Amino acid sequence: MGYRVVVVGATGNVGREIMAVLAEREFPIEEIAAVASARSHNSEVEFGDTGKMLKCKNIANFDWTGWDIALFAAGSTATREYAPKAAAAGCVVIDNSSLYRMDPDVPLIVPEVNPDAIDGYTKRNIIANPNCSTAQLVVALKPLHDAATIKRVVVSTYQSVSGAGKAGMDELFEQSRAIFVGDKPEPRAFTKQIAFNVIPHIDVFLDDGSTKEEWKMVVETKKILDPKIKLTATCVRVPVFVGHSEAVHIEFENELTAEQAQDILREAPGVMLIDKREDEGYITPVEAVGDSATYISRVRDDPTVEHGIALWCVSDNLRKGAALNAVQIAELLGRRHLKKG
Template identity: 55%
Template sequence: MKLNIAIAGATGNVGRKIIEVLEKKNFPVDNLYLLASKNSEGKKVKFFKKEIVVEDLTNFDFSKAAITFFCCGSEMSKEWAPIAAKKSIVIDNSSLFRMDQEIPLIVPEVNADDIMQFKNKNIIANPNCSTAQLVVALKPLHDLLSIERVVVSTYQSVSGAGKDPMNELAKQTKQFLNKEKIISENFTKQIAFNVIPHIDEFTDEGYTKEELKMVNETQKILSDKIKLTATCVRVPVLVSHCESVNIQFERSFTLDQIYSTLSSAKGCKVIDERKNGGYITPIEAEGQFDTYISRIRIDSTQKNCLNMWVVSDNLLKGAALNAVQIAETLVDKQLI
């Protein structure tokens, strides 16, 4: 059965990646409707060698689409996702609906069965990019050993902030090398040849909203019993997020158990050789569907603790790929 699909925000980073993933996975698309703001109306985008004209989101009849992907930010989702959801199943990439208790927050490898809750509001939320790859790696270990606590530091690429920040990184790099003055437009400080320990707004507790997203979303997706603390950092990389993860389990383990469990887990790929280059970096992860795990080792400073390095393409597993996998789950469970 082929489905009519709409993508709201089709010309942005995530929208373009959803189109790419639909092609690569050969998702059963009958008609594809590409929606964006009036500024992008009339643009043409290729899908399976066919040119599709971008339409104005505000004039679209959502009854034409069985599924509508929203990837155009919280403000647009707030206004238009509930309207679309009256006539189409909405898969939303913004942060707006993630903590709504009536809306499922889904990573298919982790909590696919929770998708049944979409019937409450006809909306399914896609998690934060850094949360998605983290819970893919945590899920099989939690099932095996029961996770008590996680300490995670992220190294997040600029594409997580959008197209303009990507362009600014390239621009600042040239300015730096040419010894020109740098004025940051999309970042709080210079991003070229620098790292910025600040993503999203600060809260009264001193954490940023990005860090709290990781806490709250992990608990909703995986287990509310897991204690998690995060430090989120923007790094001068175009694509792919990295995470240094420390995990404390309820039970003891061996490294052989960890390797075996992660190597057989859906969505995970272990690349961990203790030699030069025997690990994954953002460049290798870009364009790949897997969540990569490297640098696996016992933390001997605490009982039942493990360290590991997790890398994934934030535009794919952190956004577009996960969204399409949610759509596949709807099809597989015959919910559409």
């Protein structure tokens, strides 16, 4: 017996990826519904590569009664209106937006990192999925924190345009084409030209000079992993279609060598260590696309602090940063609480 599952925002990048991951992982489904805004009503989306086409239902008049799990990938505005309705009808919401992440009554979950926290979902019947850059970071940090206790993290991100949705991907393509034919690239989705450029600005600026994306990484890492960890981030948009990368410097309370860190990461859940000190002995975003792993490379000692290492972390942001993590949360929810599959 399977679950009755709703995918909200089914026509978007993340919604389509959720469909693909559900099918790929053979999530136990009795019935699945694709739900989107009125403008996508009756458009069709494919359920993974199964060949099964689903007609999108209008979220405005969707009846949540009797559905078990709703995977929301519709943004904060739609989530604010419809997630409480789904939750009140007994449908557990797994939300990809930032709306509920810092709500103390809503667990923020990365299954490889803090699975026990999911037990608190009953307070609101809602579970939050973290920011894409946070998700891959904490997967890398968790086993190292368990081994030597992290004091401080300095991270610089190199985030792909798919993090800004279809509009971001379209803009990179259109600007690249414009430059090749001698036209002037016009920024629309981003504040400056993204083609052949990098932009140290993701989300809005805050009073302290950081951006909201950087703030998210700080507060979400503390909520998921450990509130004592000090973290500072610089988040940068780069001209890559899919795949986020991070340069991470970690300071520990206890000694941990690069070799020991490699041994730990080699066995860590959700991590794939590809770390050879030679040409091509590391992973880039292009190679991570379509894969579920968080890839770690370039693990080395950081001699600028007493107990420090540096590493390179790459993941497909549409998967581990969004769709895959959401489906893994659904799997965890099923194993621990719903137990239908």
